[in-house]
Amino acid sequence: MLKDKVIIVFGGCGLIGREIIKDIKKKNGIAINADINSNDYKIDITNNDDIKNIFKEVYTKYGRIDGIVNCAYPRTKDWGNKLEDISFESWQKNVDMQLNPIIVITQEGLKYMKEGSSFVNFGSIYGVCGNDFTIYEGTGGTSPAAYPAIKAGIINFTRYLASYVGHKGIRANCVSPGGVFDNQNPVFVKNYSHRSPLKRLAKPSEIAPAVSFLLSDEASYITGHNLMVDGGWSAI
Ligand SMILES: NC(=O)c1ccc[n+]([C@@H]2O[C@H](COP(=O)([O-])OP(=O)(O)OC[C@H]3O[C@@H](n4cnc5c(N)ncnc54)[C@H](O)[C@@H]3O)[C@@H](O)[C@H]2O)c1
Numbered sequence: 001m002l003k004d005k006v007i008i009v010f011g012g013c014g015l016i017g018r019e020i021i022k023d024i025k026k027k028n029g030i031a032i033n034a035d036i037n038s039n040d041y042k043i044d045i046t047n048n049d050d051i052k053n054i055f056k057e058v059y060t061k062y063g064r065i066d067g068i069v070n071c072a073y074p075r076t077k078d079w080g081n082k083l084e085d086i087s088f089e090s091w092q093k094n095v096d097m098q099l100n101p102i103i104v105i106t107q108e109g110l111k112y113m114k115e116g117s118s119f120v121n122f123g124s125i126y127g128v129c130g131n132d133f134t135i136y137e138g139t140g141g142t143s144p145a146a147y148p149a150i151k152a153g154i155i156n157f158t159r160y161l162a163s164y165v166g167h168k169g170i171r172a173n174c175v176s177p178g179g180v181f182d183n184q185n186p187v188f189v190k191n192y193s194h195r196s197p198l199k200r201l202a203k204p205s206e207i208a209p210a211v212s213f214l215l216s217d218e219a220s221y222i223t224g225h226n227l228m229v230d231g232g233w234s235a236i
Contacts, residue, residue, distance in 0.1 A: 001216045002029030006062045008054065010045055010105065011072030013037045015182055016122075016207050020069055023208035027216070032058055035072065045072045045101040055108045065112045067215040070102060070121045070154075075144075083145045094146045099153050106161060115169030120214050121158045123176035123226055125233050127151025135191040151176075155226050162224030171223035173214045177207050178230030197232030 007024050011017040012033030024031035033040040034054050041057070043050040059065055074097040076090050102121065109119065126148045136142050154174065161172040179192050181201040193200045210229045213219055228234050 001218065002027040002067075002212060005029045005066035005215065006032065006058065006064050007067035007069060007215060008032045008034050008041075008058060008065065008109075009069045009071065010034045010043075011070070012040070014071060014073060015180060015204050016177065017069075017071045019204045019208040020071065020211050023205075023212045024215070027212050029067075029212075029215070030062065036074075045105070046074060046097050048104050051101065051104045051108050055112055059112045064114070065109065066117045068105060068109045068113075068119050069211055069215070070105060070119070072101075073122075074098060079144050080141060081144070082142055086145060091146050094144070095150060098146075099150045102154060102157060110165065110170070113170055116217065116220075118171035118173065118215055118219075118223075119158070119161065120211050121154050121172070121174045123155040123158075123174040124151045125176060125178045125228070125230050127153075127155045127174075127176060128226070128228070129234050132195060135188065135195055137187075137191065139185045139188045139191075141185065141188065158226070159224045166223060171214075171219070173219070173223060174226040175207065175210050175214065176226050176228050176230065176234075178202060178228075178233040180204055180207065195233075196230075197236060200231065202229065202231060 002024055007029050009017055009020050009031055012021045013035040021031040021033055034043050036044050041054050043054050076093050078090050131143050158172050158174045179201045207229050210227050
């Protein structure tokens with residue numbers, strides 16, 4: 001399904017990114033792991049030179065770039081503070097790290113990408129829906145205020161991009177997961193599951209096939225789409 005496609009996965013060491021790398025390889029694609037913790041391509045997405053260099057290096061080595069997956073997730077140590085406790089500097093830093101690299105990655109990618117290639121960016125249910133804060137009751141945690149601002153920005157930038165590059169046969173889509181199980185507080189898991197139509201969080205391996213599909217030629221007429229992989233969270 002992804003035979004010989006060269007795909008750069010930013011954030012390929014993460015909970016979801018690891019499964020994306022596995023799934024691309026299973027489908028006979030070539031997955032390049034670009035992550036601050038990677039042994040493959042160790043890069044910092046907030047460093048513009050790192051981004052320029054990785055595209056240059058991958059293109060020199062493989063002669064093509066067919067896909068870009070944006071699922072790196074840098075955040076500050078105080079990510080998760082309540083709205084009242086967020087400093088302006090923290091808000092600014094998270095927007096800068098999570099949202100702003102997408103323009104450099106897009107510009108650099110487009111220097112090499114040809115007809116048939118595509119972008120998959122990561123949104124979230126919280127880029128589309130408001131929060132149900134009852135799921136955090138009894139957990140001591142909350143959902144960061146900058147997250148919906150950043151994710152909605154990414155989702156709508158992806159629509160802009162789809163429209164901008166469509167005439168070249170290049171596609172751009174989002175995948176928006178719901179909560180993914182990562183040994184969270186059991187109270188949170190119970191609350192989240194109760195609210196969710198499928199009555200559970202996602203397994204990380206359940207997000208990856210949606211990414212592979214959008215990268216593949218089977219999705220050749222799908223662009224500007226935001227594919228919810230959320231167990232029905234956003235349907236109710
Ligand atoms: N996990 C969830 O429940 C969930 C739900 C909805 C959406 N998402 C989205 O999915 C995407 C991936 O999330 P995840 O849960 O796999 O996150 P994660 O924290 O497990 O992984 C993120 C990866 O990004 C890498 N990274 C961090 N800073 C970096 C930097 N400056 N440069 C390069 N790499 C860097 C980390 O090393 C890590 O491997 C994110 O966009 C997130 O918002 C996740």
